[in-house]
């Protein structure tokens with residue numbers, strides 16, 4: 001298995017080199033991605049592949065069920081580096097339909113550590129129980145919950161001091177929520193984008209209240 005993987009790597013690097021001889025030296029010198037992607041660890045949703053992006057074009061953080069925990073040092077370190085050092089312009093929180101993490105969060109079964117990890121999704125399921133109850137079946141409920149988890153993730157990213165600081169200094173960075181369909185390979189925009197304008201409006205409301 002590993003030998004197969006290494007052989008595929010040799011073939012890929014050779015093909016890349018043949019297409020563009022300075023490809024690897026160019027990428028080795030600098031990464032300047034426009035995008036930071038927060039997605040699910042699911043092997044069927046690789047950021048570069050589904051977004052049609054080449055190496056060097058997207059900085060990636062993935063975890064089970066693409067959850068934005070506001071105390072996740074791994075995610076926060078990647079987010080800070082993406083915003084403050086790489087100056088990415090677009091941050092994408094991407095969930096997917098048929099997510100095993102979302103499914104686990106809706107089951108009344110013990111999953112060990114995953115139950116701690118997935119707690120924010122359980123909380124969302126309780127908060128939106130009435131809305132979710134209107135869905136026709138369990139699969140549709142879970143897919144709607146996957147969407148809600150993305151919208152919540154976008155909100156949480158925007159609330160981090162990292163984004164608040166970036167917007168305060170005038171950085172033009174936006175946060176978007178997308179959902180990927182395993183059945184059709186399509187990314188859908190959940191229309192929950194937040195950018196500097198939204199932040200400025202919130203600031204002026206705060207100032208008006210004070």
Ligand code: CO
Nearest residue numbers: 040042099100
């Ligand atoms: Co998933």
